[in-house]
Amino acid sequence: MLAVQLLQEMISEEPGARERAIEFLRLFGDQP
Numbered sequence: 001m002l003a004v005q006l007l008q009e010m011i012s013e014e015p016g017a018r019e020r021a022i023e024f025l026r027l028f029g030d031q032p
Helices: 002-011 017-029
Strands: none
Touching: 002 017
């Protein structure tokens, strides 16, 4: 479900949505 929400943000036209998704991926990628 989280992945779906992330995808929706990535394709969203809302200002900042893409940046939030990228930042989330960066933080998520740092997790072991």
